[in-house]
Amino acid sequence: DTEVTQTPKHLVMGMTNKKSLKCEQHMxxxxxxxxxxxxxxxxxxxxxxxxxxxxxxxSVPSRFSPECPNSSLLxxxxxxxxxxxxxLYLCASKGQGGSEQYFGPGTRLTVT
Amino acid sequence: AQSVTQLDSxxxxxxGTPVLLRCNYSSSYSPSLFWYVQHPNxxxxxxxxxxxxxxxxxxxxxxxxxxxxxxxxxxxxxxxAHMSDAAEYFCVVSENSGYSTLTFGKGTMLLVSP
Numbered sequence: 587d588t589e590v591t592q593t594p595k596h597l598v599m600g601m602t603n604k605k606s607l608k609c610e611q612h613m614x615x616x617x618x619x620x621x622x623x624x625x626x627x628x629x630x631x632x633x634x635x636x637x638x639x640x641x642x643x644x645s646v647p648s649r650f651s652p653e654c655p656n657s658s659l660l661x662x663x664x665x666x667x668x669x670x671x672x673x674l675y676l677c678a679s680k681g682q683g684g685s686e687q688y689f690g691p692g693t694r695l696t697v698t
Numbered sequence: 699a700q701s702v703t704q705l706d707s708x709x710x711x712x713x714g715t716p717v718l719l720r721c722n723y724s725s726s727y728s729p730s731l732f733w734y735v736q737h738p739n740x741x742x743x744x745x746x747x748x749x750x751x752x753x754x755x756x757x758x759x760x761x762x763x764x765x766x767x768x769x770x771x772x773x774x775x776x777x778x779a780h781m782s783d784a785a786e787y788f789c790v791v792s793e794n795s796g797y798s799t800l801t802f803g804k805g806t807m808l809l810v811s812p
Contacts, residue, residue, distance in 0.1 A: 590741075617797060628788055628802035629742070641797055676741055684749065685730045685798035689742040 590690035609660040609677030618660045621676040667697045700725040704803035717776040721789030732790040784810040
């Protein structure tokens with residue numbers, strides 16, 4: 587099973603709201619990733635977690651706050667977002683045996 | 699440093715005709731190379747991967763890619779396009795070190811007409 591799940595599928599939030607995106611995998615992968623993808627562009631890496639520890643933060647604004655509560659779950663907490671943060675947010679995971687990443691279906695976020 | 703160039707932003711084919719999506723890469727190390735497909739409003743699906751074993755790689759849905767080190771290319775092919783192949787395709791390189799971060803090409807949109 588190479589499935590990564592993400593909830594919710596769609597999210598509309600105002601600039602003063604607080605919301606969270608969730609990602610889950612049960613493949614035993616110990617590396618998990620958050621990406622942001624704008625329309626007609628490739629995904630851009632935001633964060634990398636390795637063994638539940640934040641390993642890479644690609645200079646992402648503090649209004650995005652990642653959390654890895656256990657080896658299967660990855661959250662992205664959102665607060666005081668801007669309209670330009672509207673995008674598809676993708677989660678991915680990677681096992682130890684290879685370098686390919688497995689992506690979830692994404693959360694389509696709209697900030698109003 | 700590594701980089702990926704997808705030579706065509708759009709490719710249009712007729713159903714039943716061959717598909718060729720072109721990709722060139724640059725890497726300081728012995729890389730892993732991937733093709734991912736993304737249908738509208740969906741996540742990325744791994745089509746195939748090259749990891750220094752056979753240079754001709756077979757993937758899902760009839761796709762293949764050939765790794766040519768001398769040409770630094772990893773072109774994606776399919777003998778006969780199907781309407782369901784219409785999607786965005788990303789060529790991706792990873793340097794097999796550290797956290798294996800991925801470097802994406804800009805993508806090629808494949809359009810398939812009846």
